[in-house]
Amino acid sequence: xxxxxxxxxxxxxxxxxxxxxxxxxxxxxxxxxxxxxxxxxxxxxxxxxxxxxxxxxxxxxxxxxxxxxxxxxxxxxxxxxxxxxxxxxxxxxxxxxxxxxxxxxxxxxxxxxxxxxxxxxxxxxxxxxxxxxxxxxxxxxxxxxxxxxxxxxxxxxxxxxxxxxxxxxxxxxxxxxxxxxxxxxxxxxxxxxxxxxxxxxxxxxxxxxxxxxxxxxxxxxxxxxxxxxxxxxxxxxxxxxxxxxxxxxxxxxxxxxxxxxxxxxxxxxxxxxxxxxxxxxxxxxxxxxxxxxxxxxxxxxxxxxxxxxxxxxxxxxxxxxxxxxxxxxxxxxxxxxxxxxxxxxx
Numbered sequence: 104x105x106x107x108x109x110x111x112x113x114x115x116x117x118x119x120x121x122x123x124x125x126x127x128x129x130x131x132x133x134x135x136x137x138x139x140x141x142x143x144x145x146x147x148x149x150x151x152x153x154x155x156x157x158x159x160x161x162x163x164x165x166x167x168x169x170x171x172x173x174x175x176x177x178x179x180x181x182x183x184x185x186x187x188x189x190x191x192x193x194x195x196x197x198x199x200x201x202x203x204x205x206x207x208x209x210x211x212x213x214x215x216x217x218x219x220x221x222x223x224x225x226x227x228x229x230x231x232x233x234x235x236x237x238x239x240x241x242x243x244x245x246x247x248x249x250x251x252x253x254x255x256x257x258x259x260x261x262x263x264x265x266x267x268x269x270x271x272x273x274x275x276x277x278x279x280x281x282x283x284x285x286x287x288x289x290x291x292x293x294x295x296x297x298x299x300x301x302x303x304x305x306x307x308x309x310x311x312x313x314x315x316x317x318x319x320x321x322x323x324x325x326x327x328x329x330x331x332x333x334x335x336x337x338x339x340x341x342x343x344x345x346x347x348x349x350x351x352x353x354x355x356x357x358x359x360x361x362x363x364x365x366x367x368x369x370x371x372x373x374x375x376x377x378x379x380x381x382x383x384x385x386x387x388x389x390x391x392x393x394x395x396x397x398x399x400x401x402x403x404x405x406x407x408x409x410x411x412x413x414x415x416x417x418x419x420x421x422x423x424x425x426x427x428x429x430x431x432x433x434x435x436x437x438x439x440x441x442x443x444x445x446x447x448x449x
Contacts, residue, residue, distance in 0.1 A: 107182070107319065110136040114180045114222075116167055116213060117187030119147035121276035122228065124155075125308040126184055126315060131157055141165050141176045142187065167209030173216040182319050183225045185213045191278055192232070192240045196361040199239035206243035211250050218254075218263040226318045227251050229269040229327070231304060231367040231415075238362025248327060255325025255389045266322035268314050269329045271304025271369055271415065275435045280337070284344040285439050293355040294345065299338025301359075302366045302415035305429065306332040314384055325389025329370050329378075334415035335426055343426035347436070348443060368414040375410050385413075 107113070113130055117123045118140030130138050137159055142148060143166045152162060165172025167187045177183065188206050189195055195202040210227055217225045229248050232241030251265045275281050284294040314330050322328065335343075338354065345352045359365075370378065370385055378385040411417060421429065430436045 107133045107135060107316070109134040111181040112137040112139065112179060113182045113184065114139040114141060114176055116141045116173070116176075116183070116185045118142055119144055119151050120186060122273065122308060122311065123184075123186045124151060126186070126312050127151075127155065127160060129309075129312045129316070131155075131159065135159065137161060139163055139176055139180065141167070141173065167212055168204050170212045170216060173212050174219060177216045177220040177222055180217075180220065180222050181224070183213060183217045183222050184315055184319075185210060185225065185227045187213075188228070188244070190230075190240065192238050192362045193360050195240035195243065196238055199243075202239045202243040203246075206240070207246045207250065210247040214250060214254055214263075214265055217265075218258070218261060222263050224319050224322065225251075225263060225265045226315055226322065227265070227267045228315075229267045231269065231271045231369045232364075233269065234368040234371055234412075237364055240362070251327075252325045252389045256391060256393070259324070259391070261324070264322055264324050266318050266324070266326040266328065268311075268318050269327055269369065270311050270314075271306060271330075271332050271334075271367060273311050274305055274307055274430075275433050276308065280340070281344065281430070281433075282435070284341055285348070285436070288344065288348050288350055289439075289443075293353040294341040295357050296337055296341050296354045297357055297359050297363060298365065299336060299341075299354065299356070300365070301337045301363075302334050302418075302420075303337060303340075304332040304334050304367060304369060304415050304418065305340075305421065305426075306330060307433065317384075323388065325391070327374075327387040329374075329385040329387065329413075331383055331385070331413070332369070332418065333421050333425075334418040335421040339421070339423050340426055343423045343430060346423065347427050347430055347440065366414050366416040368412045369418075370413040372410045372412050375413065 115123050119142045141163045148162045163176040189202045233244035236242040254265045342352050374387045378387045
């Protein structure tokens with residue numbers, strides 16, 4: 104576990120979401136002075152205040168689309184973790200301008216507010232959907248990554264380090280498919296599956312938070328840290344949930360939704376050529392060249408040959424028994440199993 108400086112102040116945008124709440128609880132295990140939660144949902148803030156019950160957590164009502172509200176929350180802050188976003192692929196397909204306002208312009212506001220307040224380190228949360236994006240959500244997240252990289256290129260002497268972390272599907276996060284499958288099974292329905300052969304990465308919230316802490320301490324300006332993960336087919340995932348809850352394996356096939364891809368990519372072959380491999384994750388440094396490309400032509404750097412993308416089709420593949428074992432490690436799944444039948448939670 105990375106140890107943050109004692110007494111430091113951390114701001115989490117979108118701190119009432121699944122990822123934000125996990126990050127808050129992790130930070131409270133450190134000797135931090137204060138954790139600030141910025142979100143626009145006062146009801147979720149009130150619910151979180153009741154469940155967390157920690158005086159070191161302060162709640163700020165605001166929206167990343169509004170620079171002033173972000174700037175107020177950034178005062179005297181040492182670290183910022185930016186998790187606020189529009190994350191649902193179909194809703195962003197219907198309202199792409201809203202995705203731009205939150206995921207791109209909102210992220211730019213976070214970077215600007217952090218720099219103007221002397222924040223030392225900003226980490227932006229990205230997604231595998233930003234790689235070869237085919238949907239508005241992924242495109243807006245790809246542009247968010249470009250905002251971080253442009254800041255590194257245009258402000259090389261800035262005291263504020265801006266970097267990104269990129270993940271695949273985080274299990275049991277809000278709006279993800281596992282809690283949907285469980286709710287459908289509890290209601291006596293078959294899990295709805297888009298395409299059984301569709302592949303997706305799987306990782307836990309706790310695994311994802313580990314990389315954020317590492318980025319806080321070790322990132323250089325413009326870095327993208329990419330968490331490696333195993334993958335599975337959606338059909339196998341649905342079957343694993345059915346077997347775990349001891350119900351017949353029956354799937355309701357609904358077809359691909361707006362903007363979905365059969366497979367997702369965490370790192371491109373172009374990124375992997377220059378990436379550093381740290382075992383559990385890749386570090387992709389920013390291309391720090393300026394616009395004077397002619398300076399580089401005569402020197403010309405010949406890179407390694409192309410390699411494969413790291414995607415959910417060629418990543419280590421989990422079978423149904425392995426997925427079941429992985430699901431049993433999730434506290435939320437164990438709690439649901441215990442409610443259904445205590446014997447299942449064992």
